[in-house]
Amino acid sequence: xxxxxxxxxxxILLAIRVVLGAxxxxxxxxxxxxxxxxxxxxxxxxxxxxxxxxxPLARTIPWFEVVLGLLLIFGRFMRISTAAVxxxxxxxxxxxxxxxxxxxxxxxxxxxxxxxxxxxxxxxDGSLLAGALLLTWTALRSPRRMA
Amino acid sequence: MKLYTIALVALLPCLAxxxxxxxxxxxxxxxxxxxxxxxxxxxxxxxxxxxEEMLPLLMKEFVVTGKLYLVDRAFPLTxxxxxxSREAFGYAVAAAxxxxxxxxxxxLYTYQQVWAKDGNVWDCVSAVLKNPADQKKVKDLSKDPGxxxxxxxxxxxxxxxxxxxxxxxxVTVGGxxxxxxxxxxxELLRSMLNGFLPK
Numbered sequence: 317x318x319x320x321x322x323x324x325x326x327x328i329l330l331a332i333r334v335v336l337g338a339x340x341x342x343x344x345x346x347x348x349x350x351x352x353x354x355x356x357x358x359x360x361x362x363x364x365x366x367x368x369x370x371x372p373l374a375r376t377i378p379w380f381e382v383v384l385g386l387l388l389i390f391g392r393f394m395r396i397s398t399a400a401v402x403x404x405x406x407x408x409x410x411x412x413x414x415x416x417x418x419x420x421x422x423x424x425x426x427x428x429x430x431x432x433x434x435x436x437x438x439x440x441d442g443s444l445l446a447g448a449l450l451l452t453w454t455a456l457r458s459p460r461r462m463a
Numbered sequence: 464m465k466l467y468t469i470a471l472v473a474l475l476p477c478l479a480x481x482x483x484x485x486x487x488x489x490x491x492x493x494x495x496x497x498x499x500x501x502x503x504x505x506x507x508x509x510x511x512x513x514x515e516e517m518l519p520l521l522m523k524e525f526v527v528t529g530k531l532y533l534v535d536r537a538f539p540l541t542x543x544x545x546x547x548s549r550e551a552f553g554y555a556v557a558a559a560x561x562x563x564x565x566x567x568x569x570x571l572y573t574y575q576q577v578w579a580k581d582g583n584v585w586d587c588v589s590a591v592l593k594n595p596a597d598q599k600k601v602k603d604l605s606k607d608p609g610x611x612x613x614x615x616x617x618x619x620x621x622x623x624x625x626x627x628x629x630x631x632x633x634v635t636v637g638g639x640x641x642x643x644x645x646x647x648x649x650e651l652l653r654s655m656l657n658g659f660l661p662k
Binding site for chain 2: 351352354357360361367421423430
């Protein structure tokens with residue numbers, strides 16, 4: 317019974333890891349296909365970062381997302397990659413929550429333009445964060461690579 | 464002189480506008496690689512800032528040079544402070560019918576704080592339309608069912624496109640539409656537009 321439960325757990329963790337990785341790769345890819353300034357405007361609309369940092373962030377975050385997504389999908393450097401994904405999602409979620417609570421009618425910027433921050437986007441990103449935290453916790457507890 | 468002529472030609476509302484565009488409210492060449500629609504309201508202070516500060520920069524750098532086709536879209540707001548919004552759009556769209564949209568739009572934004580409070584929208588519009596014949600045409604056309612239907616159609620287009628705040632700019636490149644954040648930084652907007660232009 318314990319063995320069966322472990323297999324189920326491993327399957328769930330594998331699914332979360334692949335889905336989360338795919339979401340990161342897709343999010344990065346969508347931004348890379350468009351001019352960096354389009355994502356830059358989304359970052360700027362949060363009013364969290366001075367303008368001089370917007371361009372470096374808009375140019376690097378999408379690549380960062382793609383690399384992290386691929387590491388998750390292929391299960392490499394799991395302790396570091398899951399922790400980095402959790403931290404990234406925690407920052408994104410906090411920024412979105414702040415904008416939502418301040419009634420800022422802005423785009424999330426998560427998957428390109430046209431995705432306004434709403435309860436739905438918060439639920440979506442909150443779920444991703446929960447999944448990432450679970451992966452991080454499991455990776456840090458496990459002495460060896462996960463499934 | 465040559466540059467001035469080119470600028471004037473580009474600034475003229477284009478005769479060959481695409482069917483879904485009110486040519487009287489558009490600036491630039493319809494064949495430009497980028498189309499930008501601006502959903503705005505004459506009673507909205509942010510729209511006024513965009514019209515007075517960002518629009519001249521866009522005109523100089525992108526419209527006159529044939530890179531951008533700029534289309535004004537009506538998005539009349541409702542509620543306190545916006546009581547005369549529809550009336551203002553009535554005059555503006557009517558003015559577009561006789562090729563005087565830009566003059567009327569300029570005046571409506573310049574004196575926004577006056578007419579939006581006292582409701583004397585016509586005083587503002589008639590002051591810029593000096594010719595009595597033009598004044599009569601605009602006054603009559605402002606009640607024309609076609610004009611009112613155009614305002615409503617553009618408003619509904621905005622609502623269906625998820626627009627709930629003004630000004631909202633929507634950029635169309637290669638058939639794909641990209642709604643932009645409200646009141647973006649001009650340097651970022653310029654970088655984005657340049658990024659969309661063919662290399």
